[in-house]
Amino acid sequence: MASEKITELEFLLSYDILKQLTGTMERTGCSAADIIEQALRQFLSARKDGNAVYLSAPINALVEGLYVENTTIAEVRQHGDFGLGTFNYLDGEMLLLDGRVYQIRSDGHVYDVGDDERSPFACVTFFSPDTLDDINGDSGVSDLATILDGLIPSPNMLYAIRVDGIFSSVRCRAASRSENYMPLVEATRDQSVFDFHEVRGSLAGFYTPAFMASLNAPGFHLHFLAEDRRRGGHLIDCTIKEARIGIQHVPRLDVGLPVTLDYLTVDLTRDIGEDLEKAEK
Amino acid sequence: MASEKITELEFLLSYDILKQLTGTMERTGCSAADIIEQALRQFLSARKDGNAVYLSAPINALVEGLYVENTTIAEVRQHGDFGLGTFNYLDGEMLLLDGRVYQIRSDGHVYDVGDDERSPFACVTFFSPDTLDDINGDSGVSDLATILDGLIPSPNMLYAIRVDGIFSSVRCRAASRSENYMPLVEATRDQSVFDFHEVRGSLAGFYTPAFMASLNAPGFHLHFLAEDRRRGGHLIDCTIKEARIGIQHVPRLDVGLPVTLDYLTVDLTRDIGEDLEKAEK
Numbered sequence A, B: 001m002a003s004e005k006i007t008e009l010e011f012l013l014s015y016d017i018l019k020q021l022t023g024t025m026e027r028t029g030c031s032a033a034d035i036i037e038q039a040l041r042q043f044l045s046a047r048k049d050g051n052a053v054y055l056s057a058p059i060n061a062l063v064e065g066l067y068v069e070n071t072t073i074a075e076v077r078q079h080g081d082f083g084l085g086t087f088n089y090l091d092g093e094m095l096l097l098d099g100r101v102y103q104i105r106s107d108g109h110v111y112d113v114g115d116d117e118r119s120p121f122a123c124v125t126f127f128s129p130d131t132l133d134d135i136n137g138d139s140g141v142s143d144l145a146t147i148l149d150g151l152i153p154s155p156n157m158l159y160a161i162r163v164d165g166i167f168s169s170v171r172c173r174a175a176s177r178s179e180n181y182m183p184l185v186e187a188t189r190d191q192s193v194f195d196f197h198e199v200r201g202s203l204a205g206f207y208t209p210a211f212m213a214s215l216n217a218p219g220f221h222l223h224f225l226a227e228d229r230r231r232g233g234h235l236i237d238c239t240i241k242e243a244r245i246g247i248q249h250v251p252r253l254d255v256g257l258p259v260t261l262d263y264l265t266v267d268l269t270r271d272i273g274e275d276l277e278k279a280e281k
Helices: A002-010 A015-028 A032-046 A059-063 A073-078 A141-151 A261-265 A273-280 B002-010 B015-028 B032-046 B059-063 B073-078 B141-151 B261-265 B273-280
Strands: A053-055 A082-086 A093-097 A100-104 A110-112 A121-125 A131-140 A158-175 A191-208 A219-226 A232-250 A252-256 B053-055 B082-086 B093-097 B100-104 B110-112 B121-125 B131-140 B158-175 B191-208 B219-226 B232-250 B252-256
Touching: A002 A015, A015 A032, A015 B032, A032 B015, A032 B032, A059 A121, A059 A273, A073 A100, A073 A121, A082 A158, A082 A191, A082 A219, A093 A121, A093 A158, A093 A191, A093 A219, A093 A232, A100 A219, A100 A232, A131 A141, A141 A232, A158 A219, A191 A232, B002 B015, B015 B032, B059 B121, B059 B273, B073 B100, B073 B121, B082 B158, B082 B191, B082 B219, B093 B121, B093 B158, B093 B191, B093 B219, B093 B232, B100 B219, B100 B232, B131 B141, B141 B232, B158 B219, B191 B232
Parallel strands: A053 A252, B053 B252
Antiparallel strands: A053 A121, A082 A093, A082 A121, A093 A100, A100 A110, A131 A232, A158 A191, A158 A232, A191 A219, A219 A232, A252 B252, B053 B121, B082 B093, B082 B121, B093 B100, B100 B110, B131 B232, B158 B191, B158 B232, B191 B219, B219 B232
């Protein structure tokens, strides 16, 4: 029975995955159909409600100055088409929008990023908003925080947030390429700040519960990209004219732990809350 | 081309998953073969080095007294064949060994657990040790901690730990079925303590870095099950005669966030470290 099915699969699958499949069939006693069905069920549902916020590393490692990790952009994109982060040597701000990865450098320019580039920290998900809300009239960044607070039903959940609209003003920063091991609070003192006016664009980011602060920046964390894809950065301040806010509830957190010697030997016992707050400002 | 392949798949897959598959093909433009291959690659590799420690909920919710969640044992088993946890209403200690789920109740008996039972907290993985070490001669629980400390190369990684051997003595506890909302530190005051002598059995559990303390019990957390599968509990103390220690490095953490009203509205801002330490003793 099983061998019959395998014959049917031979033209469908590469040899290496077929070999793994038959190995798993022998080990578990499950049929090819059972395994494929279970795999498809997980794979297809992961793109819907089984969705996770994926962190390529715990943020406390970044705060301690670990700016060189082995995670490639290709790997990051396996876990999401939306999100933010940074690049090795803290070389600018990362923004992922509709599956494309942008690097906003301290020179003020936005670069397309190849799959082989590497990141010490990225936070991504497959974006599919559960709610859409329109706002009109001038809203400052504190108004935006209040509006977002009102839109998220619980502080204990993760949310992906996308804001598309027209901004009267946006103030952004981009971290400068930095030496490895320089603590984040020092490294971000040397950053570029940009002001944009009357600009159409998108904010992309997350809300993270306070009790996960050692893993991801707690509260709201948003990066901006102009519609022309030529300006952007880590959001410091803004005034929104009109915008559509999409919010996705994400009931899962998925954290990669780097296996670099630096990560394995760094002291992560310090409470990084204060440093992170300073650095994110 | 795609429709040809779908015909071949019709006898393999249930209708609902076939429908999802064709939906995804239309949306992404990928062929059935591509999607199945990607799904199988993820599914089969998740059982190898892509392995995660899966938490069905952050442990701080349990510490605050949330003992009723919707996670079924069937769901827990999708994420591992090895681990520990508890059951709804804190009704005893959970141990997962070789894919079977055991419930050690405060009456001292060990029960087999059905897939429909529910758990407010479980921590599991697919166990496949990276290292095996034998120990001989009397080792107390503090010796065991020292030995395990020596075997784990970094305090910043997650490890699954299995100890099979002969124990001169084991002291275990099992939590008593408790009212929902009673804080863990109070609920575990009412627990049963068992002493076993000259017993063959297994310890199963994890090492968790201190910076993840809001999500999982930090340090070493082990549950015991006798070889006869009739005695066990949360490990308090032991003396090991001889044992084999298997350790698996797990470079990923996967946390489910419950979507129950209780979870979404509970206050999780408190530092639960001290309570957890008391409750785990």
